[in-house]
Amino acid sequence: MTDRSNAEDYPLSAVPDEDRSGFWPITLVLLGFTFFSATMWGGAEIGVAFRFWPDLALIILSGSAILSLYVAGLGYIGYKSGLSTVLSARFAFGDAGSRWSDALLGLTQIGWYAWGAATIAIVLVRLLNLGAGWEIPLIIIFGLGFCLTAYVGCRGLAALSKVAVPAMLLLVAISGAVAVRDGGGLDGLLMAGSAGTLTVAEALTIVVGTFVAGGTQVANWTRFVGSTRAAVGSTLLAFFFGNGLMIAAGAVCAAVYGLSDIVEVLAVQGLLSAGVLMLFLNIWTTQDNTIYNFSVAGCHFFRTERRRLVTFAGAVAGTVLALLGMYDMLIPYMVMMGVFIPPLGGVIMADFFIHHKGHYPALEEAALPRFNLQGLAAYAAGSLAALVVPGIPPANGIVAAFLLYAFLDLLHMNRSNLSRETLQIGQNSGGSFRAQR
Template identity: 35%
Template sequence: MSEKMTTANSAEQGKVDIDFAECAVPKWSRRRFVTMFMIMLGFTFFSASMWVGQEMAAGLDFWGFIKALLLGGAILGIYTGLLGYVGAETGLSLDLLSKRAFGEKGSYISSALTSFTQIGWFGVGIAMFAIPVARELFGGSTAVEWVLILIAGACMTASAYFGIKSLTVISYIAVPLVAILGTVAMIMAIKQGDGTIVDQFAKSSGSLSVIGGAGLAIGSFVSGGTATPNFTRFAKNGKQGTIATVVAFFIGNSLMFFFGAISYIFVGGNDIFEVMIRLNLFYLAILVLGLNIWTTNDNALYTAGLGLANIFNKRKKPMVLISGVIGTLLSVWLYYNFCGWLNILNCTLPPVGIILVISYFMNKKAYDTDTIKIVTVNWFAVAGVILGAIVANVVTWGIASINGMVVAALCYVIGEIYKREK
């Protein structure tokens, strides 16, 4: 079936929110694989991931960088791939899945954590565009900075407001441009450097282990990756949702890490924008920076809107507007004061995601019916998120997000066993 509905379904479309915030996505509204791949690939094109590439390049040699990228990508791929599968098979958003795993009221904790984190990163993303562009164009003028913030915030909020169709259009435009222009700039920078790329990576301090680098790679997008079901629920089936997620996330994150690494090696920075400025590609640099951030920011705001809609029992679109206004107005403050807190919050979301996955596979038959009995609060699931987040932020051994997921999974499984034996 094509992406457009049949005539028989036209009446049904008029009665249902096209983003299906309150129900499973029906089969007639599912998208092609290419569309899902582009949406998921665009989601990973986030400038903050380049910061991680900078850290990895500063602490690892070339082969250590590759090993960390592969290990981190594999772990992140397994996590997001499972979430992608669950989202596609059930057609349910992160928040509707949370109701089944955490309970009606218990789902508020996962919705709140997700919305709060995504609004924060949305604001940071806007500032990441406005501040460097204002600096390059008008010497850092505060007035210009705020004009750019308001324009960018309005555009990105609008694309999230209009939902999955708008996200699709932005992704089809931005993904090829960012991938091609960014890669060309990266190759140009390498050619202008001293020796091969292996030689240039040799300048690193060697202060980071492969495991440490993999941890950075996972942490860079594990919070955003938790929202995967919000998008893969539009996939034709679980297989397509999983493949689109795993392949797109690996390619997208790898590109961002390389962009950040080459920026560090070439100009001592952390963004391909700085490399393109050095290469005298000024206007292309602004285009790449803006589109790069836009493809992630509209997805983040879309996720925040769904989360707030669940908490306040309102429609998604007004919640998207509220989230966009908050993120836009607080963008500069978030950029300078909140990145550290957002990284801490990143550790709270993997426990949510792993519980959603385990809940589905332990109660699979219950997800096949709309008559599933939803409890008020699943306290074992809530405890799993709280304890998992504490462990992820406190324990220094291993990889933080995995530590949190293990604890959360144990809490949830123990709770399920206890309920069945009761």
């Protein structure tokens, strides 16, 4: 393994055993990733549309369960293979076909990065009563500054999360206790909410859609863990507990204060300094993971190991997009990701568990087609199912893509076996005929 691969976090190869870590470093990174303001915005959107108990609680639990089980499957693949999500996609979609998943995953992460850079600037201007002229400079400062830990690599993400995650958990707990008090106790909170314009399917799509793009790329981190427990346990904890907690916090904020952001809630509660700290940590721990994901996808797209350069280029692109108004497009963006991203993971899981029987061949020795047509067809069918089949679009997309890939793979195997049997019969017949002569 080259020194460059080690320094750049192995963007085009498997992580070796000597660079694997344990449960808590990756868990803290993933919790920092899922503790994100956008998730609370989504929670607020559904929090005003449903009664908190039992309707909203069941939606949050169901959506978080769908998301976490999906992500855990992909997390296991990352641990088992040592490969990033986009390297697994090379098996599922072919050497050239996998560039489609690179582009889709990379662009979604740039969108999230742009939204985060704009959010912290806009909210700070509002909270601190700064002039509107501060927005653009702050977007540029945060857009470029938040990529620094991702520039370092997975070790930089882990170092920040060790500090940020406990601090955010403490602040959420304090704010939650105050909110319950202000909302009239648990009885008043449980009755909060009312019928709104969202359907249950739309609400579940928002819950899953908040982190389905980032979750699809979870192998970018679990490839660094050394056990099944660390890979699966860290993803379940982060995407069920972490994502669910942020959704619930947003819903409570909307129900009690009419606000969707916990930072503004902390200000209303008289905790402005804590709110500013929360905003900073909340955004940074997700921004660095987001741009790290982009760098891994970008390296694979361009087949380069210069991940740090790609990280900085992505931060510049995200900052420009933030300046162009990404802040106002959150909910449609989340719904779109809930439709088009999950089928990617469905195909990757089917390819790994069904076609490769849970074990990839060595990437450098694998004879990969330019385009894996059954993978691309399964992805297209999964996206179509997410768009038109009634139910929960992300779940529809995952299941349809997985099942179609498995079906097409079975057909391919049966045809191959039939061809071999036919050839064997022909050879045997030929041999018998020659013997008779």
